[in-house]
Amino acid sequence: MPVLPSLKGSSFDADIRDRHMIYDYAAKDTHGKPEKWRYEMWFYNEDRIVYAIHGGPMAGRKNFQTATYQCIRPGELWQCNWLEETGTICSLVYDIPNKRISTLLAFSQGHWSQNEAAHGDKRNPEDLARWRELAKVGDSQADRVLLSEQADILEDFRGPGSLEDIKMEWPTL
Template sequence: MPDTSTFDQDIKDVHLIYDYDAVNEKTGKHELWRYEMYFQSKATQDRIVYAIHGGPMAGRYNYQKAEYQCIRPGELWQCNWLEETGTICSMVYDIPKQTITTLLGFSKGHWEEAEKAHGDKRNEADFQRWRSLAKIGTQADRKLLSEQASIVENFKGAGDLKPVDESWPTM
C-alpha cells in the first residue's frame, strides 16, 4: 500500500478524462480514443473505475482492484491491474505534464473480439462474457499496445462514472 499522505494528496478521488491520438491499424488514420479513469479510494487504496468512449474498446465500463506505486511524489504514479479478459494494464500518470502513458497486454480474445469486451461489469452477462475472452489464446498471443494520452479534464469525484462498493469482487 502506498504512503497514505502522498496517495491522499496526489491520487485519492482524482478523476481523469484523457485522449489517445492513436492510429487505426486497419485504415492507418489517426483517431482520438477517449478514456475516463477515476481513482476511487475511500476505505482502501486499491480501486479504479473506468470507461472507454473511443477506439476499438469503446463502450466498456469497468472497475478493478489496482496496485499503485509512487515513483516521485507530486509528479509520477504508476497504476497496474489485471482484467477479467486476461488483459494486463499498466499506466503512468504524469501530474506536471498532465499525460498518461500506458502499456497494455491485451489477451488474444480481448483484442480480436473487442466488441465482446463492451458492456458494463455490473451486468452479469457482460462480466461472464469478458471472463470467457481470457480463455482464448496463450500468454504468447498477447497484443502489446503502448500509447501516450493527453489529459483533457482533471477533477475530484466520480463525475458521470458510477462509484463501486469496495467490497465487490474484481475477478
C-alpha cells in the same frame, strides 16, 4: 489485494485519491487514419480504479478493478496497475505536471481479436461472464497484443463525474 504499505505516509491522498481524468490517445484506426480514443479514469481509492472507454476499438466498456499503485516521484509520477477479467494486463503512468498518461496494455488475444465482446458494463452479469471467456482465447497467456500509447489529459478533477460509484465488497476478477 492488500493496500501497499508503501502508500502509508506517501502523497497518495494529495496526488491520486478520488482523482478523475478524461484523456485522449492520439491513435490510428485500422486504415491508418488518425482518431482519438477517449478514456475516463477515476482513481477511486488505494485499492480500486473505475473507468469507461468512449473511443477506439474498446469504446463502450465500463469497468472497475482492483489496482496497485506505486509512487515514482511524489507530486509528479504515479504508476497504477491492474489485471482484467479478460486476461488483459494494464499499466498506467500518470505524469502530474505534464498532464500526460503513458500506458502499456497487454491485451489477451480474446480481448483484442473480439473487442466488441469486450464491450459492456461489469455490473451486468452477462457482460462479466463473456469477458471471462475472452481470457481463454489463444494458445497461451503469452498470446497477447502489446500496445504502448500516450494520452493528453483534457480534464482533471476530483470525484466520480459521470462514472458510477462502486461498492468495495463487489468482487473483481
